Amino acid sequence: MSSSINGATGGSGTNTAPARPLGELIFAGMIVCVGVVGFVAGAQIPIPPSAGVVGPRAFPFIVSGIMVAIGIGLVIQLLRGHTGAAEEGEDVDPDVKTDWLTVGKLVGFLALHIALIVPLGWPVAAAILFFGAAWSLGAKPWWRNAVIAVVLALILQFVFAGLLGVSLPAGFLLEGVEIFNG
Amino acid sequence: MALLEGFSVAMQPMYLLYALGGVLVGTAVGVLPGIGPAMTVALLMPITYSLDPTAAIIVFAGIYYGGMYGGSTTSILLNTPGESASIVTALEGNKMAKAGRGAAALATAAIGSFIAGTVATVLLSFVAPYVAEFAVQIGPTEYVALMIVAFLTVGALLGASVLRGLASLALGLFIALIGVDALTAQQRYTFGNPFLADGIDVVLVAVALFAVGEALYVASRLRHGPVKVIPVAGRWTNWMRKEDWKRSWKPWLRGTFIGFPVGTIPAGGADVATFLSYASERKLAKGERKKQFGKGAIEGVAGPESANNAAAAGVLVPLLTLGIPTTATAAMMLVAFQRYNIQPGPLLFEVEGALVWALIASLYVGNLMLLVLNLPLVGIWVKILQIPRPYLYSGILVFAAMGAFSVNFTPVDVFVLLVIGVLGFFMRRYGYPIAPMVVGLILGPIFEDQLRRSLAISQGDPTALVSTPIAATIYVVLIVIFVLSFWLRKRQRAMESEVVEETPAAAVDLKEGGK
Amino acid sequence: MSSVVLGYVPNALGDAAAEAAVHEARQRGATLVVVNTTRADRLVDPTYADDDDMSRLQGTLRTSGVDFTVHHGTSKDTAAEDVLDAAERHAAELIVIGLRHRTPVGKLIMGSTAQSILLGAACNVLAVKA
Numbered sequence: 071m072s073s074s075i076n077g078a079t080g081g082s083g084t085n086t087a088p089a090r091p092l093g094e095l096i097f098a099g100m101i102v103c104v105g106v107v108g109f110v111a112g113a114q115i116p117i118p119p120s121a122g123v124v125g126p127r128a129f130p131f132i133v134s135g136i137m138v139a140i141g142i143g144l145v146i147q148l149l150r151g152h153t154g155a156a157e158e159g160e161d162v163d164p165d166v167k168t169d170w171l172t173v174g175k176l177v178g179f180l181a182l183h184i185a186l187i188v189p190l191g192w193p194v195a196a197a198i199l200f201f202g203a204a205w206s207l208g209a210k211p212w213w214r215n216a217v218i219a220v221v222l223a224l225i226l227q228f229v230f231a232g233l234l235g236v237s238l239p240a241g242f243l244l245e246g247v248e249i250f251n252g
Numbered sequence: 253m254a255l256l257e258g259f260s261v262a263m264q265p266m267y268l269l270y271a272l273g274g275v276l277v278g279t280a281v282g283v284l285p286g287i288g289p290a291m292t293v294a295l296l297m298p299i300t301y302s303l304d305p306t307a308a309i310i311v312f313a314g315i316y317y318g319g320m321y322g323g324s325t326t327s328i329l330l331n332t333p334g335e336s337a338s339i340v341t342a343l344e345g346n347k348m349a350k351a352g353r354g355a356a357a358l359a360t361a362a363i364g365s366f367i368a369g370t371v372a373t374v375l376l377s378f379v380a381p382y383v384a385e386f387a388v389q390i391g392p393t394e395y396v397a398l399m400i401v402a403f404l405t406v407g408a409l410l411g412a413s414v415l416r417g418l419a420s421l422a423l424g425l426f427i428a429l430i431g432v433d434a435l436t437a438q439q440r441y442t443f444g445n446p447f448l449a450d451g452i453d454v455v456l457v458a459v460a461l462f463a464v465g466e467a468l469y470v471a472s473r474l475r476h477g478p479v480k481v482i483p484v485a486g487r488w489t490n491w492m493r494k495e496d497w498k499r500s501w502k503p504w505l506r507g508t509f510i511g512f513p514v515g516t517i518p519a520g521g522a523d524v525a526t527f528l529s530y531a532s533e534r535k536l537a538k539g540e541r542k543k544q545f546g547k548g549a550i551e552g553v554a555g556p557e558s559a560n561n562a563a564a565a566g567v568l569v570p571l572l573t574l575g576i577p578t579t580a581t582a583a584m585m586l587v588a589f590q591r592y593n594i595q596p597g598p599l600l601f602e603v604e605g606a607l608v609w610a611l612i613a614s615l616y617v618g619n620l621m622l623l624v625l626n627l628p629l630v631g632i633w634v635k636i637l638q639i640p641r642p643y644l645y646s647g648i649l650v651f652a653a654m655g656a657f658s659v660n661f662t663p664v665d666v667f668v669l670l671v672i673g674v675l676g677f678f679m680r681r682y683g684y685p686i687a688p689m690v691v692g693l694i695l696g697p698i699f700e701d702q703l704r705r706s707l708a709i710s711q712g713d714p715t716a717l718v719s720t721p722i723a724a725t726i727y728v729v730l731i732v733i734f735v736l737s738f739w740l741r742k743r744q745r746a747m748e749s750e751v752v753e754e755t756p757a758a759a760v761d762l763k764e765g766g767k
Numbered sequence: 768m769s770s771v772v773l774g775y776v777p778n779a780l781g782d783a784a785a786e787a788a789v790h791e792a793r794q795r796g797a798t799l800v801v802v803n804t805t806r807a808d809r810l811v812d813p814t815y816a817d818d819d820d821m822s823r824l825q826g827t828l829r830t831s832g833v834d835f836t837v838h839h840g841t842s843k844d845t846a847a848e849d850v851l852d853a854a855e856r857h858a859a860e861l862i863v864i865g866l867r868h869r870t871p872v873g874k875l876i877m878g879s880t881a882q883s884i885l886l887g888a889a890c891n892v893l894a895v896k897a
Contacts (some may be wrong), residue, residue, distance in 0.1 A: 101423070112441075115439075117436070118436050122708045129429065129703065130440060133422055140418050143415050154684070155413075155683045157469065157680040159466075160286060162470055163473050176649070196654065199650055207641060208474070208806075209642035210806070218643060226650070237661055478807050480811070480817050481813070634811060640809045642808060
C-alpha cells in the first residue's frame with residue numbers, strides 16, 4: 071500500500087511487458103477455480119440435524135459465489151486490457167524486469183531451511199537461510215555475510231530460546247550449551 | 253477514575269521499558285523502507301507470546317504510534333514516505349529540507365504529531381466508553397451491517413482496483429473457513445487432512461503475506477540507486493523559529509480535528525485524513541504563504557502530520573469498542589488481543605477495563621517518549637537507512653521463519669508460511685491489496701457467527717438483515733462513505749498530479765550516477 | 768604514462784586524500800584516476816558522491832592542473848574492488864585513500880574498505896589521516 075511520489079512520473083498506465091497479462095489471467099483463473107472447488111467441497115460438508123436454519127454450508131457457498139463472480143469479472147477486465155498496477159514500494163523498481171532467478175533462490179533457501187530445522191537445529195538452519203538469502207540478493211563480500219548470518223542466528227537463539235523461553239531446537243551442535251536452551 | 257488506574261499500571265518501570273522498546277522499534281520500522289508497522293506487529297506476535305497481555309499490548313501500541321513518527325522522518329529527509337499516510341508530508345517537507353529548513357520541518361512534524369496524538373488520545377478516552385455503551389445494545393443484525401461496512405470499505409476503498417480488493421477479501425474469508433465450524437463442529441475444506449482441521453493460524457498468514465510476500469516481491473524488482481540524505485543543519489533547540497510556531501499551531505489543531513473523526517470511520521484510514529488536512533491548509537493559506545505551497549510551506553507539514561497521528565488514534569475507537577479493524581495495523585492489533593483470548597468489542601471496557609485503560613495510558617506515555625526521542629535521534633534513524641537491502645530482507649525472512657516455527661514448533665508451519673508467502677508475492681505483483689485479505693481472515697469467523705445468529709432469529713428471512721432502523725442507517729452511511737471517498741480520491745489524484753506538475757523537481761530525485 | 772588512483776569519499780577525509788593525491792600525481796607527472804562508486808544496495812550511502820560533490824571535486828582538480836579521469840557511478844562490485852580494479856587497469860604506481868579510526872564492531876558491520884585495499888593492492892598505498 072505504500073507508494074512513492076518518485077514513481078509518479080514513471081509511466082503509470084503503460085504496462086509494456088506482454089507476458090504479464092497471461093500471469094494475471096492465470097491468477098484470476100485460479101480465483102475462479104478456488105471458488106468452484108469451494109462449491110464442490112462445500113456441498114460435501116455434512117449438515118447435522120442439530121443445525122439451525124442456516125447450516126455450515128451457507129457461508130462457504132456465499133464466499134465461493136463471491137470468488138467465482140469476482141474472478142470472472144477480473145478475467146473480463148483483463149481481456150479488455152485493464153491490467154493491475156503492480157504494487158509500488160521504496161525498495162521496488164517498477165521499471166525493472168522481474169528477476170525470477172532471485173525469487174527462485176529465496177524460495178529454495180526457505181525450503182532448505184524447512185528441511186534443516188529438525189536434523190540440524192534452528193540456529194544452523196537460520197544461519198543458512200540468512201546467508202543464502204543475502205547471497206541471492208547480492209550481498210558482498212561473502213565472508214561478512216557469513217559472519218553476520220552466524221552471529222544473528224546465535225543472538226536470536228540466545229534471546230528467544232535462552233531468555234524468553236521460546237522452544238527453538240538448538241540442534242546437536244549447541245545442545246549442551248546452557249544459554250541456547252530455554 | 254479508570255484512566256488514572258491505567259496510568260498507575262502504565263507508569264510501572266517494567267511497562268515503561270516495554271513502551272520505550274515499542275516506540276523505538278516502531279520508529280525504526282517506520283523509517284525503514286519496506287517494513288511497516290503491520291508487518292512488525294505480525295512478526296513480533298509469535299515471539300511475544302511469553303509476555304503478559306498488558307506488556308504485549310503496550311509494545312504493540314508503541315509500535316503503532318512510533319511507525320507514524322518514523323514515516324514522517326523519511327518523507328521529509330529523503331522524499332520517500334515510509335508509509336502511505338506520509339505521502340503528503342513529503343510534498344512540502346522535502347522541499348523545506350532542500351531549502352535548508354529540514355530541521356524546522358522535522359520539528360513541526362514531531363510536535364504536531366505529539367499534540368495531535370495527545371489530543372486525539374484524550375478524545376479516545378472520552379468517546380470510546382460512550383461508543384461501547386451504545387454498542388452493547390446492538391444485536392447481531394447491526395453487527396452484520398457494521399462488518400459489511402468494514403469489509404467493503406477496506407476491500408473496495410483501500411486499493412487501486414475495487415475488484416482486486418474484493419478478491420483479496422474473499423480469499424481471506426475462504427482461508428478463514430478452513431477448519432472446524434464453531435457452531436456445528438463439522439469439518440470444512442479440510443480434505444481429510446488433520447493439519448488443516450485445526451485451521452490455518454491467522455498470525456501465520458499475516459506474517460507470510462506481510463513479510464515473506466514483501467521480501468519476495470522486493471527481490472523480484474530490487475531497486476538500485478542511492479538517495480542522498482539532506483543534512484539537518486543546526487541544533488535542535490533553534491529548529492523552530494518564532495514565525496514557524498505562529499504558522500504551525502493552527503494547522504496542528506485543525507489537523508487533529510480532521511484526523512480523529514476520519515480515523516474513526518472506516519473510510520480509508522490515515523491517508524484520507526492527511527490529504528484532507530493538506531487540502532484545507534492550502535485553501536486557508538493567504539498571499540505569500542499560499543505561493544509557498546508546493547515549495548515548502550510549513551503548514552503543509554504541520555497539518556497532515558497532525559491529522560495522520562490523530563487518525564491513528566481514531567482508528568482505535570472502532571477497534572476497541574466494536575472489534576472492527578479498519579487498517580492493516582489495526583487488524584494485527586485485533587489478532588494480538590485474540591491471541592490472549594480477549595475479544596475487542598462492546599464488552600471490552602467492562603471485562604478487560606484495566607487492560608484497555610493501561611493501553612490508553614501507555615499511548616499518552618508513548619507519545620511523550622516519541623516527542624523527546626524523535627528530534628535528538630534523527631541521526632540514528634538516518635544510520636538505519638544505510639543497512640544494505642540484502643541484509644535487511646534476509647533478516648526479515650529469518651524473523652518470519654522463526655515466528656512461523658514458534659506457532660506450533662513444527663516445520664509444517666514454515667512450509668505454510670512459504671506457500672502463502674508466494675501467494676502474497678503474486679498478489680503484490682498483480683496489484684491485489686494485502687490488507688483486505690487479513691481483515692477478511694480475522695473478521696470472517698465473527699461475521700459468519702453473527703450472520704447465522706441474526707438469520708436464526710429471523711428464521712431464515714434475509715430481509716431482516718436490513719429492516720432494523722440501526723442496521724438500515726448503517727447501510728445508508730455506507731453508501732454515503734462510498735460516494736464521498738470516490739469523490740475524495742478523484743480530488744486527491746487531481747491535486748497530487750497538480751502539485752507534482754507544478755514542481756517537477758519533486759518528481760525525480762533518484763538520479764543514478766553518471767556512468 | 769604512470770597513474771595514481773584516488774579512492775574518493777565525499778567528506779573532509781576524502782578531500783584531504785584528494786589533496787595528497789594531487790600532490791603525488793604532480794610530483795610523479797602521473798594521471799590521477801578518481802574512483803567513487805556505490806553498489807546502490809541501500810537507501811542511503813554517505814560514501815557515494817552526488818553530482819554536486821563530483822563537479823566540485825572536478826573543479827578543484829582542474830585548477831590544480833593535473834591530468835585526471837573519473838570513475839563515478841553504480842557498480843556491481845564493492846568500492847574496494849573497484850579501486851583495485853582501476854589500479855590494475857591503469858597500472859597505477861600508487862593508490863591514495865583516506866583512513867579513519869573504526870571500532871572493531873563498526874569494522875565488522877560496515878567492513879573495512881581501506882583494509883581490503885591495503886591487503887589487495889599490487890602497488891604502494893598512501894593512507895591519508897585527516
